[in-house]
Amino acid sequence: MVNVTLKLNGETRSASVPPETTLLRLLRDQFNLTGAKLGCDVGDCGACTVIVDGKPVNSCLMLVGQVDGREILTIEGLATADHLHPLQKLFEHFGSLQCGFCGPGVIMSAKALLDENPDPSTQEIRDALGGNLCRCTGYTKMIEAIKGASCILRGEEVPAVKSA
Amino acid sequence: MACMWYPIGFTVAANPSAAVVKINEDGTATLLTGTVETGQGSLTILAQIVAQELGIATDDVHVVSADTDATPMDTGAIASRTTYVTGNAARMAAEKAKLTLFEVAAPLLGVKPTQLEAQDHKIFVKGFPQRNMHIGDVANHARVVSGQPPIGSASFNPETLALDPETGQGKPFGTYVYATQIAEVDVDDETGEVEVVRVVASHDCGTAINPMLVEGQVEGGVAMGIGFALEEEMLFDANGRHINPNLTNYIMPTSLDTPDIEVDIVDSYDPTGPFGAKGVGEPTLVPTAAAIGNAIYDAVGVRITSLPATAEKVFKALQAKREQQPKQIGAGVPQNGGANGKPAV
Amino acid sequence: MADKPKVVDKPDVLQRPDILKPQAPAPLVTFPVEVVVPEGRQQTPAVGQRASRADGRLHGLGQTKYIDDMYFPNMLFAKIKRAGIASALIKSIDTKEAEAMPGVIAVITGRDIPCNSFGPSLKDQPVLADTRVFHAGDGVAAVAAVSEQIATEALEKIKVEYEPLTPVLDPLESLKLETPGIHAPSANIYGHKIIKKGDVEKAFAESDHIFEGSFRTQMVEHVPLEPYACIAQWDANGRVTIYSTLGRITLGRADVGRTLGIPMSRVRIVATVVGGNFGGKNEIRAEPALALLSKKTGRPVKCVYTRVEEFTSSTTRHPLIMDYKTGVTKQGKILGRKIRLVLDGGAYCSWSETTLGKACILSAGPYNIENLHAEAFVVYTNKTMTGAMRGFGAPQVCFAYESHMDDIAHTLGIDPLEIRLLNAFDEGSLSPTSQKLHSVVVKESLLRAAKLFGWNGLGDAGSGNGA
Numbered sequence: 018m019v020n021v022t023l024k025l026n027g028e029t030r031s032a033s034v035p036p037e038t039t040l041l042r043l044l045r046d047q048f049n050l051t052g053a054k055l056g057c058d059v060g061d062c063g064a065c066t067v068i069v070d071g072k073p074v075n076s077c078l079m080l081v082g083q084v085d086g087r088e089i090l091t092i093e094g095l096a097t098a099d100h101l102h103p104l105q106k107l108f109e110h111f112g113s114l115q116c117g118f119c120g121p122g123v124i125m126s127a128k129a130l131l132d133e134n135p136d137p138s139t140q141e142i143r144d145a146l147g148g149n150l151c152r153c154t155g156y157t158k159m160i161e162a163i164k165g166a167s168c169i170l171r172g173e174e175v176p177a178v179k180s181a
Numbered sequence: 182m183a184c185m186w187y188p189i190g191f192t193v194a195a196n197p198s199a200a201v202v203k204i205n206e207d208g209t210a211t212l213l214t215g216t217v218e219t220g221q222g223s224l225t226i227l228a229q230i231v232a233q234e235l236g237i238a239t240d241d242v243h244v245v246s247a248d249t250d251a252t253p254m255d256t257g258a259i260a261s262r263t264t265y266v267t268g269n270a271a272r273m274a275a276e277k278a279k280l281t282l283f284e285v286a287a288p289l290l291g292v293k294p295t296q297l298e299a300q301d302h303k304i305f306v307k308g309f310p311q312r313n314m315h316i317g318d319v320a321n322h323a324r325v326v327s328g329q330p331p332i333g334s335a336s337f338n339p340e341t342l343a344l345d346p347e348t349g350q351g352k353p354f355g356t357y358v359y360a361t362q363i364a365e366v367d368v369d370d371e372t373g374e375v376e377v378v379r380v381v382a383s384h385d386c387g388t389a390i391n392p393m394l395v396e397g398q399v400e401g402g403v404a405m406g407i408g409f410a411l412e413e414e415m416l417f418d419a420n421g422r423h424i425n426p427n428l429t430n431y432i433m434p435t436s437l438d439t440p441d442i443e444v445d446i447v448d449s450y451d452p453t454g455p456f457g458a459k460g461v462g463e464p465t466l467v468p469t470a471a472a473i474g475n476a477i478y479d480a481v482g483v484r485i486t487s488l489p490a491t492a493e494k495v496f497k498a499l500q501a502k503r504e505q506q507p508k509q510i511g512a513g514v515p516q517n518g519g520a521n522g523k524p525a526v
Numbered sequence: 527m528a529d530k531p532k533v534v535d536k537p538d539v540l541q542r543p544d545i546l547k548p549q550a551p552a553p554l555v556t557f558p559v560e561v562v563v564p565e566g567r568q569q570t571p572a573v574g575q576r577a578s579r580a581d582g583r584l585h586g587l588g589q590t591k592y593i594d595d596m597y598f599p600n601m602l603f604a605k606i607k608r609a610g611i612a613s614a615l616i617k618s619i620d621t622k623e624a625e626a627m628p629g630v631i632a633v634i635t636g637r638d639i640p641c642n643s644f645g646p647s648l649k650d651q652p653v654l655a656d657t658r659v660f661h662a663g664d665g666v667a668a669v670a671a672v673s674e675q676i677a678t679e680a681l682e683k684i685k686v687e688y689e690p691l692t693p694v695l696d697p698l699e700s701l702k703l704e705t706p707g708i709h710a711p712s713a714n715i716y717g718h719k720i721i722k723k724g725d726v727e728k729a730f731a732e733s734d735h736i737f738e739g740s741f742r743t744q745m746v747e748h749v750p751l752e753p754y755a756c757i758a759q760w761d762a763n764g765r766v767t768i769y770s771t772l773g774r775i776t777l778g779r780a781d782v783g784r785t786l787g788i789p790m791s792r793v794r795i796v797a798t799v800v801g802g803n804f805g806g807k808n809e810i811r812a813e814p815a816l817a818l819l820s821k822k823t824g825r826p827v828k829c830v831y832t833r834v835e836e837f838t839s840s841t842t843r844h845p846l847i848m849d850y851k852t853g854v855t856k857q858g859k860i861l862g863r864k865i866r867l868v869l870d871g872g873a874y875c876s877w878s879e880t881t882l883g884k885a886c887i888l889s890a891g892p893y894n895i896e897n898l899h900a901e902a903f904v905v906y907t908n909k910t911m912t913g914a915m916r917g918f919g920a921p922q923v924c925f926a927y928e929s930h931m932d933d934i935a936h937t938l939g940i941d942p943l944e945i946r947l948l949n950a951f952d953e954g955s956l957s958p959t960s961q962k963l964h965s966v967v968v969k970e971s972l973l974r975a976a977k978l979f980g981w982n983g984l985g986d987a988g989s990g991n992g993a
Contacts, residue, residue: 018543035544042546051595052588054801056751057833061428064751092588105586109578110564112393115401116220117585118751118801124586139441146436150428152749152802153220155400156436180576181389181396181444182981183928184946184972186892187920192883217773218581219803225579232572239577240567247797249779257774259808259914260880301570344883344959349721349900352961353887359951359968361975383975385967393566393576402916405804408746409921415745415842421612421693421908422662426837433749445974451965456573459965467920470743471928475942478932487742488925 021085025050026094032081040076040084041065044091052092052121056150063149066122067091073129075148092121095128103169104128107162111178115153123149127163135171139164183471184361187464188354190262190339198267199253199336202231202274204282206324208302208316209241210275215255216267217247221462222394223263227271229390230455234275236299237316253334261460262339264390265356268455269337277333285323285331286314340453356451358459360384362403364472368480373496375477377407380469381443387451387459396444399465403442406469408434414489545629545673581799590799593755593769594830601757602631604819604829605677606654606665606812607684608838612693612908613708614659616686619667624683629676632822633684635667639814640787646777646809648716648875650709651911653785653814659688660708661873661908663838668812670819670827693908697847697870700905708873708906716871717879717904719886721958724897729862733853737934741848741926745870748915752801753836758816759826766817767794770810773803778810785814805914806840809876841913844881844904845870848889848926858938858945862897865889867923869912871904876913878904885919890958891927892968893949898958941983943976 022031025048032047044050044067053076056064060075067076068090095102104124114120123146130137130145137145142160165175190196201213212231218224228242246252255267283294286304290297290312298307305313323329339355365379382399389395412432416424425431450457470488478484483498566577584590621633636642636656643649655664667684671677694700700714707713730736757769772778775795783790800807812829820827831839847868853861867885871878886902935945950968957963
């Protein structure tokens with residue numbers, strides 16, 4: 018067993034777990050944070066994406082030893098007690114998620130992008146989502162929502178979206 | 182380009198759905214349906230249909246689904262049938278509950294139940310909107326005074342006729358939808374790699390109960406169609422064992438493989454569907470591969486007849502085409518297969 | 527059912543340094559509660575509104591509970607042993623060593639299933655393969671253990687003795703009557719459909735041009751982001767509750783009742799929001815096996831497919847081999863069409879009959895064709911079972927008939943748009959099955975798409991860009 022202490026969504030948390038435990042399993046099975054999903058367990062689909070020290074990672078590929086002492090942000094830590102994050106607001110408003118399974122991973126990848134690049138182009142958004150597979154949506158409405166969220170975060174108006 | 186037609190519901194076989202609508206004492210409602218939300222947004226659509234029938238808002242309808250103990254039977258989220266079949270059942274169930282409200286409201290408004298309408302949270306006399314009652318007041322009156330809780334249940338099954346076993350003639354489906362997709366591709370004639378740069382998709386879904394969800398289905402379907410056309414394939418070795426049962430080697434579209442998809446909804450109304458609606462779930466990926474195949478031919482003059490149209494296949498076809506072309510010697514005679522400056526469509 | 531559940535709380539099992547012991551769930555804080563209702567959901571009339579989904583907000587918060595997010599006290603985890611061989615007789619299955627493993631509570635095989643067959647039409651699919659394996663992803667045994675890791679390790683300890691048979695992998699091989707039947711003694715053709723209208727040979731004789739084309743499509747998989755997941759648990763009254771990613775719970779309940787030999791009133795199936803279906807989750811998979819494991823152990827049992835199992839052991843799309851022959855006038859009007867379809871029907875029937883029917887009916891395309899002969903066969907092969915997948919044969923035949931149409935257009939020098947407008951259905955047209963069609967808008971969709979795209983006639987093959 019290894020002891021691991023980390024800053025999880027702003028709170029210091031500890032656990033004593035087998036050394037082969039992945040960050041994904043730690044989050045889901047130890048801390049009951051089931052937002053990060055198990056889609057493939059081998060780093061191909063991105064459904065397990067969380068943010069570690071500011072960078073988006075596939076949590077199924079990180080072992081607990083690698084996160085000891087680090088700062089983790091998961092989907093559960095994105096909204097505040099009073100408000101949804103603009104990404105969550107616009108994903109809801111634009112219908113960007115359908116079955117929702119890839120959603121937490123996509124939103125965390127988008128959050129990491131916007132933290133680093135507050136005014137991304139469409140191509141930069143596509144690049145940031147390149148490791149997050151989605152089978153339902155074709156990505157179009159996700160990109161619209163991420164663009165819109167970047168506007169909100171910059172204090173600008175969200176442009177109207179094309180509708181059929 | 183490619184156009185297509187696609188049916189709604191099961192082939193001939195009965196595929197009913199049942200629904201129950203209960204109106205609460207404040208005029209909001211609950212829908213019980215056995216269908217399963219698989220991501221397509223069916224529960225939102227059903228709520229909109231019930232809300233429309235009752236003259237209330239989508240948010241006023243709570244949907245309870247997918248529990249064999251608590252919800253009525255449903256043939257399932259399959260064959261693009263939910264909007265049409267379950268939607269019809271839900272609308273009819275809402276109508277029955279509404280008629281109870283009309284029976285309660287009629288004497289209070291001094292008219293017959295057939296003279297009433299429900300819209301904008303009110304029950305009012307047709308042609309005399311100022312003579313109205315709030316739907317919540319009627320619903321409350323129904324329970325506490327009339328003792329008639331408004332609850333309706335209904336089922337629907339599309340009308341079909343069995344197919345003749347010798348000739349296949351008959352009426353297999355209740356209705357069909359139609360669509361056209363046009364794809365624009367960029368083909369690298371040195372590697373055979375195909376990039377989809379634009380897709381225009383014009384889809385018929387009857388009345389679009391929720392255009393945002395229709396767009397979502399089309400965008401998702403086109404992405405799946407791109408994967409079918411260019412990337413995806415399950416491979417087996419000579420002994421029948423899987424070669425690529427994983428997402429590393431089974432290639433499917435990412436955000437980098439899909440273009441912006443332009444969605445157009447064709448004006449259409451189907452009198453046999455709920456408020457004219459048909460369905461849209463499956464048709465969205467039907468014409469994509471053909472549109473892409475035809476675009477490849479338009480771009481580089483090779484016809485790929487087997488999917489997926491991988492870079493290797495396209496490259497080999499281009500090579501074969503070049504080998505077949507007699508070498509043109511002489512001024513001003515362009516070679517096919519190279520860029521000749523003329524814009525393609 | 528005389529077995530008592532094994533005593534599991536041996537001190538050493540869960541202290542193994544490599545086992546992650548699942549915790550009891552901590553209380554989940556469900557904030558923020560934003561009571562602002564999006565406008566689209568508040569408007570009347572409701573039809574036509576861009577109303578946001580009720581589950582959209584929960585999705586974005588990561589609060590939607592999928593089945594793998596559900597946890598019950600004392601829950602066990604199940605894994606299924608896969609055959610890994612495409613065609614074989616099963617001579618014996620030895621589960622003793624697996625059963626003796628610390629942490630393994632129960633092991634079952636096909637023999638334990640009271641009625642070991644199911645299927646939406648032909649009931650040719652076993653819950654767990656008993657005497658024969660028909661494809662490499664067939665399940666041959668199921669294990670319930672205190673952790674997923676132990677259950678996976680136990681699979682290695684199950685010894686299966688196979689007598690390999692030669693697999694049939696090519697549907698055209700399977701089509702030949704002399705090829706030995708996979709589901710012996712019947713022949714491999716397990717479905718046939720024919721549509722005949724008018725006189726197709728006469729139409730060909732009267733045509734100015736005859737075109738032929740052969741097309742093939744591949745086996746693909748749904749790849750829902752959420753792998754199949756299921757939890758089964760019983761109450762003391764002998765009622766089983768099954769949480770499943772199943773898209774057809776009414777049928778699922780009937781199947782569970784029939785395979786376990788219990789009345790449907792004792793079966794409850796609950797589906798939560800499913801993480802993508804696309805047709806692949808429309809029949810039962812391991813529900814009866816999990817129900818049996820739960821009954822045997824007296825504990826809830828959860829099974830989540832690995833991504834590998836999603837590929838090897840869930841339904842796929844039928845590969846099709848499609849041969850088209852079309853007779854046209856020199857203006858491009860279709861006089862007659864002859865079609866032969868061969869569907870690779872995989873190891874089990876699943877939704878093949880529906881796919882066969884739809885593919886055959888749709889194969890002529892949305893065109894007025896008075897003389898038609900469309901014939902379709904579905905055959906068994908020793909590959910993953912082919913079932914329902916978004917379109918049921920339509921994407922495959924559309925690829926064929928629309929590629930074919932463009933070939934005709936290009937050869938005759940006709941605009942691909944014009945040739946389609948010339949032949950497409952109108953309101954009231956008769957379908958290939960002579961059904962009078964209503965609410966027909968195929969020409970409208972063609973014209974609208976062309977306008978939106980900026981279609982300007984016959985393309986110029988050779989510049990690298992194409993449409």
